[in-house]
Amino acid sequence: DSGVTQTPKHLITATGQRVTLRCSPRSGDLSVYWYQQSLDQGLQFLIQYYNGEERAKGNILERFSAQQFPDLHSELNLSSLELGDSALYFCASSVAKGGGGYGYTFGSGTRLTVV
Amino acid sequence: ELKVEQNPLFLSMQEGKNYTIYCNYSTTSDRLYWYRQDPGKSLESLFVLLSNGAVKQEGRLMASLDTKARLSTLHITAAVHDLSATYFCAVVTAGNQFYFGTGTSLTVIP
Numbered sequence: 001d002s003g004v005t006q007t008p009k010h011l012i013t014a015t016g017q018r019v020t021l022r023c024s025p026r027s028g029d030l031s032v033y034w035y036q037q038s039l040d041q042g043l044q045f046l047i048q049y050y051n052g053e054e055r056a057k058g059n060i061l062e063r064f065s066a067q068q069f070p071d072l073h074s075e076l077n078l079s080s081l082e083l084g085d086s087a088l089y090f091c092a093s094s095v096a097k098g099g100g101g102y103g104y105t106f107g108s109g110t111r112l113t114v115v
Numbered sequence: 116e117l118k119v120e121q122n123p124l125f126l127s128m129q130e131g132k133n134y135t136i137y138c139n140y141s142t143t144s145d146r147l148y149w150y151r152q153d154p155g156k157s158l159e160s161l162f163v164l165l166s167n168g169a170v171k172q173e174g175r176l177m178a179s180l181d182t183k184a185r186l187s188t189l190h191i192t193a194a195v196h197d198l199s200a201t202y203f204c205a206v207v208t209a210g211n212q213f214y215f216g217t218g219t220s221l222t223v224i225p
Contacts, residue, residue, distance in 0.1 A: 002157065002159075042217055045212065045213065048212070103150075103163055104148075105160070106157045108156065109156075
């Protein structure tokens with residue numbers, strides 16, 4: 001157990017729907033990162049939050065949004081889902097803004113299947 | 116945009132053999148990480164390389180970093196089946212953003 005908790009582990013939903021993925025960072029970590037992993041795109045950085053504020057944005061679609069709450073857990077909202085959104089979504093956390101000397105700690109991921 | 120390329124993308128090797136995975140990146144960075152991912156699982160941190168010339172070893176894996184050449188290597192010595200996994204390098208930019216390589220899928224054959 002890495003200490004980063006992601007729920008749910010699996011999610012199957014229909015096109016056009018909206019889902020929320022949840023991430024609780026490791027105790028003491030202030031940064032949360034979201035990544036999408038698909039077979040054709042590899043690991044794509046989506047967005048980072050540090051202590052409740054958005055810090056960096058990657059290749060995140062406008063249909064996707066995220067937030068980090070005062071208790072530091074984060075949620076990734078995916079709306080108007082398309083078949084191509086099917087992927088593994090990882091959350092990672094770190095103490096420092098940029099991972100510092102220890103890098104990221106990854107959660108076990110949420111496998112999203114859009115049918 | 117920073118590009119991180121790994122080669123080979125796929126590697127099939129026999130048990131007991133040695134091999135090296137290469138990670139090239141396109142811009143200045145002084146921090147590089149190696150991760151391992153088993154199928155359907157999360158990414159596990161293997162090494163953190165923080166300076167030019169850094170070398171880290173753990174068991175049959177050894178990682179090194181040459182920031183001048185913008186190159187990191189992951190050397191596998193006397194491979195065993197348990198090392199079968201996908202290996203990613205990740206480079207950190209001055210803006211503290213991680214960029215992951217394409218991954219190298221390693222299969223060790225008995």
